[in-house]
Amino acid sequence: MQVVILDEGSDLDAFSSAYGLTLLFPDTYIILPNSYDYKLRKTLEIFQDRVKQKILKKQEVDFSKVKKAFVVDSQTIPDLDIPIEIFDHHPKKDLKNKNIKIYIYKTGSLSTIIVEKIKKQKVKLDTEDATILALGIYEDTGGFKFLGTTSRDLKAYNYLLNIGIDLVKLKYIVSDTFDLEDSEVLREIIKNVETLPVENKKVLISNLIRKYSKDVAWILKYVKPFEEADAYFLVINQKSKKTIIGRSKDKDIDLSKIMSQLDGGGHPFAASTTVVGFDFNEIKNFLTYLISGKDKTISQFIKNDLPVVESNLSLNQVKSVMGRYKYVVVLQSGKYAGILTDKIINNAIKHGLKDEKAITFTEDFITLNPNTTFLQLLKLTSNYETDIFPVVEKGFYKGVIYKKDIVNTLAGLSDDKPLFNLSSKVKTVNYLERLKRFFPKDVLDLLKDIGQFSEKLGYKSFIIGGVVRDIVLGKQSLDIDIIVEGSAIDLIKRYAKENNLTYHVYPEFMTGNIVFPNGLKLDFATARKEEYDSPGSYPKVEKATLFEDLYRRDFTINTLAIEITYSNFGKLIDYFNGLVDIKEKRIRILHTLSFVEDPIRILRALRFAGRLEFKLEKKTESLLKHAVEKDLLNFAPTGRINLELNLTFKEEKVLDILKLMDKYKVLYKLFGITLDKEKEKLLVKLQDNFLILKEILNTDFPTSSNYLYVLLSNYPQEIVYNLLKKYHFEKEAKYIDEFLSAFKIVKESQNKYTLYKTLKSFNREFLPALTSFLDSNEFKGIIDVLKKEKNPLIKGEDLIELGLKPSPEFKTILEDIFVKYLNDQFKNKEEAVSYIKNKYLKEVK
Ligand code: ATP
Ligand code: MG
Numbered sequence: 001m002q003v004v005i006l007d008e009g010s011d012l013d014a015f016s017s018a019y020g021l022t023l024l025f026p027d028t029y030i031i032l033p034n035s036y037d038y039k040l041r042k043t044l045e046i047f048q049d050r051v052k053q054k055i056l057k058k059q060e061v062d063f064s065k066v067k068k069a070f071v072v073d074s075q076t077i078p079d080l081d082i083p084i085e086i087f088d089h090h091p092k093k094d095l096k097n098k099n100i101k102i103y104i105y106k107t108g109s110l111s112t113i114i115v116e117k118i119k120k121q122k123v124k125l126d127t128e129d130a131t132i133l134a135l136g137i138y139e140d141t142g143g144f145k146f147l148g149t150t151s152r153d154l155k156a157y158n159y160l161l162n163i164g165i166d167l168v169k170l171k172y173i174v175s176d177t178f179d180l181e182d183s184e185v186l187r188e189i190i191k192n193v194e195t196l197p198v199e200n201k202k203v204l205i206s207n208l209i210r211k212y213s214k215d216v217a218w219i220l221k222y223v224k225p226f227e228e229a230d231a232y233f234l235v236i237n238q239k240s241k242k243t244i245i246g247r248s249k250d251k252d253i254d255l256s257k258i259m260s261q262l263d264g265g266g267h268p269f270a271a272s273t274t275v276v277g278f279d280f281n282e283i284k285n286f287l288t289y290l291i292s293g294k295d296k297t298i299s300q301f302i303k304n305d306l307p308v309v310e311s312n313l314s315l316n317q318v319k320s321v322m323g324r325y326k327y328v329v330v331l332q333s334g335k336y337a338g339i340l341t342d343k344i345i346n347n348a349i350k351h352g353l354k355d356e357k358a359i360t361f362t363e364d365f366i367t368l369n370p371n372t373t374f375l376q377l378l379k380l381t382s383n384y385e386t387d388i389f390p391v392v393e394k395g396f397y398k399g400v401i402y403k404k405d406i407v408n409t410l411a412g413l414s415d416d417k418p419l420f421n422l423s424s425k426v427k428t429v430n431y432l433e434r435l436k437r438f439f440p441k442d443v444l445d446l447l448k449d450i451g452q453f454s455e456k457l458g459y460k461s462f463i464i465g466g467v468v469r470d471i472v473l474g475k476q477s478l479d480i481d482i483i484v485e486g487s488a489i490d491l492i493k494r495y496a497k498e499n500n501l502t503y504h505v506y507p508e509f510m511t512g513n514i515v516f517p518n519g520l521k522l523d524f525a526t527a528r529k530e531e532y533d534s535p536g537s538y539p540k541v542e543k544a545t546l547f548e549d550l551y552r553r554d555f556t557i558n559t560l561a562i563e564i565t566y567s568n569f570g571k572l573i574d575y576f577n578g579l580v581d582i583k584e585k586r587i588r589i590l591h592t593l594s595f596v597e598d599p600i601r602i603l604r605a606l607r608f609a610g611r612l613e614f615k616l617e618k619k620t621e622s623l624l625k626h627a628v629e630k631d632l633l634n635f636a637p638t639g640r641i642n643l644e645l646n647l648t649f650k651e652e653k654v655l656d657i658l659k660l661m662d663k664y665k666v667l668y669k670l671f672g673i674t675l676d677k678e679k680e681k682l683l684v685k686l687q688d689n690f691l692i693l694k695e696i697l698n699t700d701f702p703t704s705s706n707y708l709y710v711l712l713s714n715y716p717q718e719i720v721y722n723l724l725k726k727y728h729f730e731k732e733a734k735y736i737d738e739f740l741s742a743f744k745i746v747k748e749s750q751n752k753y754t755l756y757k758t759l760k761s762f763n764r765e766f767l768p769a770l771t772s773f774l775d776s777n778e779f780k781g782i783i784d785v786l787k788k789e790k791n792p793l794i795k796g797e798d799l800i801e802l803g804l805k806p807s808p809e810f811k812t813i814l815e816d817i818f819v820k821y822l823n824d825q826f827k828n829k830e831e832a833v834s835y836i837k838n839k840y841l842k843e844v845k
Contacts, residue, residue: 002028007074011037014073016136020114038218108149111136115156127164204232245272261374302399311359336397338362361592367392432570451564459486462561488524588617595627599636603644610657642728649703689768705732706769752822
């Protein structure tokens with residue numbers, strides 16, 4: 001079989017020619033493009049029955065069976081490894097390929113040539129064939145009025161007329177009929193036409209905002225101003241994206257190159273793309289830039305002025321190489337490894353790390369490669385708060401692109417004011433609906449009210465941190481932290497007073513809270529930045545912007561904020577790509593000194609990783625290992641370690657977290673212990689025991705003490721005591737004595753009665769840990785005692801029912817029965833009752 005491939009935007013002449021070829025050569029099919037002229041659409045509708053069986057969709061064609069492909073009315077070469085014949089009546093292009101035959105004619109229409117061939121071959125035509133073929137001739141000669149019309153066109157048309165042309169159909173198809181929608185769209189496009197400031201060329205652009213039910217491309221040639229332009233563009237606004245289509249008559253304005261820099265594609269003379277997140281002004285700017293510039297890639301922005309160092313230099317050495325530069329490029333075995341910033345180096349040196357290797361604190365900057373398109377570059381520069389982008393190709397450092405160069409270049413292009421507002425373009429997502437689903441109505445209303453109040457005071461407010469992370473994850477949480485850009489204290493006081501609510505403020509920390517009648521407590525803090533003087537110390541605080549407040553936080557997943565200020569209620573703000581990290585289940589620190597500045601984050605990282613089943617991102621993992629190895633946990637205040645461990649033991653996935661703490665040697669650094677199989681078994685038992693005992697005794701048990709007693713169980717008492725004291729587990733240290741002696745007695749108890757006696761006097765808070773060390777028989781014994789104690793066979797009221805008068809003797813009787821019950825001498829209540837009747841009732845009588 002053979003195919004005729006029609007190019008994008010094909011018109012009547014192309015189709016008529018293709019149709020003619022199917023008449024000339026049997027077993028030939030037409031492949032339509034995605035978009036084509038609207039008159040061709042009319043033709044396909046009207047002659048549906050005739051043309052249907054001659055048309056195939058591209059995906060229906062088995063190209064291995066195709067012997068030859070024709071291209072008509074265009075010289076676009078299809079990407080096929082078969083013989084290709086091109087028929088065109090436009091000037092010949094420079095096509096060199098031995099597989100291609102190319103025929104160029106100088107007639108007004110290409111259909112003319114095909115009709116001549118049909119005539120020569122004496123192919124039989126009917127009125128429908130003649131009409132379809134005539135359409136191409138009529139259209140491309142403008143009804144024989146165009147200057148390119150030749151006598152051959154007229155002769156061919158005459159030949160068809162003699163066969164019979166359906167002139168009514170022809171007239172209907174070639175007439176430019178607009179419906180109301182078409183005319184309105186056309187009017188809007190014409191009204192919005194502007195000139196782009198490109199030197200020596202006339203380049204126009206227009207903006208279509210109105211919705212249009214048809215493919216807009218066909219209408220472009222009716223936009224009068226576009227007719228004399230060297231090139232023109234139309235920006236079509238759809239919901240969240242914008243489609244840009246372009247047409248060019250100028251070989252210097254190569255649209256395929258320009259659009260490929262905007263992540264689109266097409267031909268040099270007709271191309272399109274779709275962009276998200278840029279407005280019309282910005283689109284005008286970067287089109288102007290791309291048309292004006294000679295080199296249409298990002299390469300002209302690449303500079304090579306940053307110092308470069310090898311990864312094994314010490315931070316001190318790097319600092320001396322660096323001089324006054326803000327950044328230095330780090331190479332490892334000649335390949336790009338990342339960037340060190342002056343801020344990181346200075347802080348690291350301040351923390352006593354001057355001899356550390358450069359590579360340790362090298363940061364992963366977003367890198368570009370020479371093929372990164374202009375649009376991708378624009379997106380990156382507007383999404384990231386960094387001012388440099390290293391360019392790396394196949395691992396090798398090629399230079400750096402400065403954000404300010406791009407901003408300046410784009411800003412210099414036009415006089416319109418807000419040109420390219422890169423810095424304000426942090427990633428935002430509308431979370432209003434999610435908020436409505438997540439919070440109970442009263443909480444949502446409260447947040448709205450606070451947002452409104454905040455706006456009145458001229459402050460911006462955001463919910464941030466854990467709760468936002470949990471909203472994204474869809475995990476229930478009402479632990480709401482609010483950040484105020486302004487003064488949290490002022491907001492708390494005024495809001496609480498106006499609504500008659502209880503509040504607390506801590507001015508030295510710029511924090512406070514409000515307690516609501518329904519019990520909800522909201523925590524507020526002024527947006528602030530922090531300076532850490534030594535690892536893990538409490539930081540100095542200072543008022544700041546939301547960004548700075550978020551920058552001091554632990555992990556990207558905890559840096560999301562949702563604005564609650566009235567006019568932006570529900571706007572999620574993502575400075576550090578936290579959303580992506582949540583989606584990819586990654587824990588990532590914000591900068592390489594994070595664990596040095598606050599080693600508690602080591603514990604938090606593992607706690608979140610365990611809780612959420614997330615992984616540590618690669619660099620984060622290596623820095624965490626480094627921090628553990630450098631013993632930084634020993635610099636953290638022990639009080640904070642205490643708090644963090646308490647939280648850990650309360651986690652549902654505590655075992656997974658402990659395993660991670662073991663894997664990363666944190667348990668070893670804190671307590672000198674590792675988790676062997678034996679201890680893991682004990683911990684699993686402990687978890688089971690919490691549940692079993694809770695069920696029987698109807699009470700919750702403290703977690704820290706029980707976990708710590710099990711974790712530290714292979715140490716002598718004195719060491720356990722000292723370790724607990726070291727991390728401020730005062731109560732747990734105090735009871736260790738009692739725990740151990742109870743344990744000893746339980747182990748040595750000969751019968752259930754002594755067990756019962758021990759349990760009676762023992763502090764039951766530690767039962768879960770204690771029972772973890774018992775074998776299954778011993779454990780069963782304890783459970784039996786506890787169950788029987790909870791549900792004795794005989795109670796005081798039973799004795800009264802039996803006719804006994806309440807007396808001190810009751811206690812003796814009950815004890816007697818209970819001991820016998822413990823020793824399984826009674827199977828049920830009846831047996832106990834008959835025993836009582838026998839022994840005690842008789843005596844009473
Ligand atoms: P949880 O669900 O456990 O409450 P959370 O993320 O709310 O998780 P919090 O301990 O309540 O954790 O802390 C609130 C927020 O404060 C965190 O989301 C994080 O942004 C920040 N934060 C807490 N501790 C640190 C720390 N050591 N270093 C940096 N930021 C921290
Ligand atoms: Mg929290």
